[in-house]
Amino acid sequence: MYSPALPLTGWIFDVYPTSGGMVVWIVDAEGKSHRLVDPFQPSFYVGGPIKALRQLAKDLHRMRLAAPVGMTRRQEFWTGESRHVLEFLLLDPEQQPALLRQLAVPRPGITLYDCDLAPALTYCHARGIFPLAKVTVDARREAPGAGGMTNDQCPMTNAGTGTANPQSEIRNPELHYKVEGSAWDLEYPEPPLTLMALTGQGDEQGRGAPFGKLRSLAVACEGFDTTIEEGEPETLLAELNRLIRRFDPHAIITDWGDAFLVPALLALARRTDTPPEFDRETVRRRVRSTGRSYFSYGRVVYQAPSYPFFGRWHLDSRNSFILREAELAGLMELCRLSKVPVQKMARTSPGSAISQMQLDRALTDGILIPWKKGEPERWKTAWDLLVADKGGLVYQPITGLYEGVAEIDFASMYPAMMVHHNISPETVDCACCPDNAAPEIGYSTCRRRDGLVTGRCGRSSPAARA
Template sequence: MLILDVYSARKGVNLWLKGKKARKRYIRHDDSFLIHFPDKHKHSELIEGLETRYRVEETTFRTIFGEKEGYRVFAPKKVARIIETQAPEAEIYNADIRREMEYLATRGLSCLTEPFQDRFDLSIPELKIFECRVGFDDSLNPSRITSIESRQFSVEGREKVIIEEFMSFTDSFDPDVILMENADIAARMMFEKCREYGIDFTLSRGKFRFLKENSYYSYGAVKHRKSALIPEGRILVDTTSFAFREYGLKGILFTSRLTGLSANLTSRFTPGTLISSYEVYEALKRGIAVPFRKRDAEKPRKIEELRKNDKGGLILQPEPGVYENVSQIDFTSMYPAIIVKYNLSPESIGNGRKGFLSTILKPLLELRIQTKRMKKLNPDVAGIDAALKWMLVTCFGYTGFRNAKFGSITVHERITAIGREILLESMRLAEESGTEVIHAMVDSIFVRNSNGSLKERIEKETGLLAEEDRYHWIAFLPKKDGFGAPARYYGLLENGEMKLRGVMARRRDTPEFIRKAQLEMFDLLRKASTIEELAKLENNLNAIYRRYFLAMKYADPEEFFIRKRISRTSYSKNSLEASAVKEMKRAGVKLSPGMEIEYVVVDFSKKIVSVRNPESIDVEYYRKLLEKAYREVEFAVRNALSSPS
């Protein structure tokens, strides 16, 4: 019997079990948390007060630092917050854990895992899937559903008829998974329309919940999560979401299995939340208490200490130009591999104890190494590989997050310090072998004229696995100051693919018309396997540029939308984003910091934009963007025969 869905219920959890049909099962699971008082006699009255209202048991529990004497309090989580205000020195554990995760982890269960199947098994169970697209009267601020289309079902016309037929179809087809474009908008609207028209809402097998919208700060930027209707007993995935875009349905289902969260949540949570949930699940499974508040947050330090310890990753700027016979040696999940190899965890630094972080990240890392190799032959594994990659990427940043349950700034700094040493060692090995290092960036080095055995030697000396990409040629673009841009380059791999990093075609804010133009230009460059052939493409490249330059005046304005993430909803200075925000508000759109908006520039000088159904564009403004895209590609052609020696 497969656990398809799980969520908290009153004084327990609801499991949806998938056999021939899905059925709900309620299981009682009382809330409780753990508490340790450094001086319990000082707080005897508080303990007595708790015992008069709740069940309280003396207990010994484990933390990553060792055992603690304390109490298990069978009370709602909100009681822990009250205790925290009355006794700030009290150490509270397991007080903010999702009830369903605690239930699953403490019993060694997880979602979407067959009986006796290991959580790290790559096979995903067969589920009944339905995919559809919902049409609206207005994509910006929809008020009416105009159509629903899929391979199995299609209807348009009157809204009531559309929704009635769709709910009837959903009820009879009874899918386990619904993949829906803009599901987080459409599902809520369908619910409201069903209530208005008196139609049974069958998108959920049981009841449903609402996930609140949320603006949050992450890696130097404000981001936003939309509100969502979460069905019970069925998985609803928004195909426009980050998770589906990056790792698809299989990645979403696999992360649900790893984290103890329902797939409805893993499809909407960030990779940082997923790796945090995985850590909490593993702690609970091992009987380790999870701290309510991190008690060793980073303290203010002198600038001299920061300069010594907090240097980040090593970057060697490339000299701008075009290079032949280049190899890129890229360490596989370098920072997680360092955590595992060097046994880095808050409780293991300086004492050699087996660390919690290194222990739980090891199976993830081993699995990532496996999926990275497998996906080349089996595309079905690509989604799981992408999900693992994102979780492992964020696990490093999470060690330095001030509220991380199992983080430590000391661990964070030790990881980057070891990473710098490994990169320097790799550069030394390259130079010893007579190979020229032309660029290095955090977890990879670019070398010219490698003898072919460098990767194996680096792996042997550092103890970390690496991947090698060989280029016919590669171009490193300059910054405005003339120095090389570390993360802006492109090149032709020996397998015939173009690798693009940091160019306009890879940016999410690039209009589709400009993206298509640059991708066509890069496609032309694939014909050149040498820098001599590259230099001969100037006329052909210019012809592509001129064709798009002239066609722009007659192109569909819908191809010129610019996507931006807003950090605020009001602006004091006039700008394109400020104008777009004003237009969105006029259209009745509710805005929050971190949301992405789209607009077409109608008149750049007057900062006039259109946020829907644009009729014209500022041709001169977009031609400048086209020229910028052209110059990025032209750089390789123009500099092909004058590359640095």
């Protein structure tokens, strides 16, 4: 199951980093799961004085975190101008958190780009794939990276950085994918997935969701239903593992799984030394009791810590807005379009999916994505806010009974306006087009280049146009 013969045809089930590359899970037409490991080193870019770049290259090489490739030209996001930057390769995708900790140390004159992008996104972009894509995968042996440095690249020599060009190193064969169809297809083949539902019942402190002791565990899969009653923890875990081995589900769907059920089962496993077989590979787990709280639309929202599985999906219906509102089909659609793995997408918002689509577009266009992308809004007076933010105008009809009434709906009105007027963060009040101002508010939009948001909104899916 973990060392399939290539070529292999199936669906991209999951993608996540491992030591030296990315783990790719493929589900074939018979529903069998296959684990592949693809050597992968994502690129990131740094701008600044040559002396500072050389010192940074030495520091990262000494820490065995990244290696410089050479100088190249990329498009700056805010100005649209091409600038020279030094390209680095992250040597191990699993070490991205350690890299970001080192890059967070202030270095005068240094500007960082693309370093905090999710490895799954950069991998899918580099290989031309997306979650739930039907592919034929094979191995190919060639130099890693994008096929060598271009003519305008100036490699930093050993004398300058203390390291060799990583593109000359011999590595294991990387994977090559032949993708069937597009992420934007309205109709597409879906993988044959087996779903298992787990529901825990707790005591009177909250019926086990999210507080209380686990009293019983209901299991449903493929028309089979059973309830494992409270008893010896070893018996409960052994029976759960037996059912997981029997049905071998691709996805386990829970109620309060992140907040209660999974940590409760892990706590039982610590007492009995009988871990639940949620994962298809060996994983050392610990119980995490602290989630995060955030402010959204006038209320404080608590999100429990997530417990994703490896080789399977864990989908918590109580911790997933998308799964609750759009069900599994809608979740899979968003994953295809945004290049976000299913378990990650289930625990984020549709707005996050749109952000990932914009990042993917930036990678396609060769646009540098600055680290810590938050750009503070410029200061406005009370009068500026009054003029610019009037809100919508709503006509209230006279109360009564009417015949022959027609309803007109503006489909995707705001995105259509953004595309028509080229409204994007980097195109508003650009320096090159001050004469293209909007009435009253005085903001201008660029006429010389399309904005990142404009380009992504303009590439709407057939489903959005239907």
